[in-house]
Amino acid sequence: GNSVTQMEGPVTLSEEAFLTINCTYTATGYPSLFWYVQYPGEGLQLLLKATKADDKGSNKGFEATYRKETTSFHLEKGSVQVSDSAVYFCARGSNDYKLSFGAGTTVTVRA
Amino acid sequence: DAGVIQSPRHEVTEMGQEVTLRCKPISGHNSLFWYRQTMMRGLELLIYFNNNVPIDDSGMPEDRFSAKMPNASFSTLKIQPSEPRDSAVYFCATSLRGMNTEAFFGQGTRLTVV
Numbered sequence: 001g002n003s004v005t006q007m008e009g010p011v012t013l014s015e016e017a018f019l020t021i022n023c024t025y026t027a028t029g030y031p032s033l034f035w036y037v038q039y040p041g042e043g044l045q046l047l048l049k050a051t052k053a054d055d056k057g058s059n060k061g062f063e064a065t066y067r068k069e070t071t072s073f074h075l076e077k078g079s080v081q082v083s084d085s086a087v088y089f090c091a092r093g094s095n096d097y098k099l100s101f102g103a104g105t106t107v108t109v110r111a
Numbered sequence: 112d113a114g115v116i117q118s119p120r121h122e123v124t125e126m127g128q129e130v131t132l133r134c135k136p137i138s139g140h141n142s143l144f145w146y147r148q149t150m151m152r153g154l155e156l157l158i159y160f161n162n163n164v165p166i167d168d169s170g171m172p173e174d175r176f177s178a179k180m181p182n183a184s185f186s187t188l189k190i191q192p193s194e195p196r197d198s199a200v201y202f203c204a205t206s207l208r209g210m211n212t213e214a215f216f217g218q219g220t221r222l223t224v225v
Binding site for chain 2: 036042043046103
């Protein structure tokens, strides 16, 4: 089965609302974890990453903490903007250097 | 660096025709990945190369799909013959080989087979 499971969307929020997107993974060992963002008509770009347990990745107001005890890497932002409307992908590294992606969560922020 | 460069950005072709998608990786990156994205199946890894050698092609859907990487600065994904169900956005991504390094994606090629 899929080694990365993320919250299904779509998610619709008002500007300045709190956003959280859940992500859990399965793995042996401690892989690196990533969040990617895809804006309309573009490729995926790295949003943040964490390489070991208890690391917190952060960028553009987004944060995610590597929790090995719950095998989770939930994405959060305290106050979203319209410009945060995008598809968000959780991903996990592996021993064979491939990335495993979640299904993606579409987020729409309304003004 | 200009990033990962894919061409063309859009391709519309008739069923049965051959389609070739191109990718120029970031200079110095030694791993290259081809992905396909559709609404139904999400993001699928088709094949990946390391140092120009195909490492895992288990994601290639059928024999109609083939990929090559003749040198470190160029890769192609070919579909012959194309079918309407191949319509998707195809992404190329590259990275420096290593578990902790992220992949950098191109802008993608939107393929429509009519």
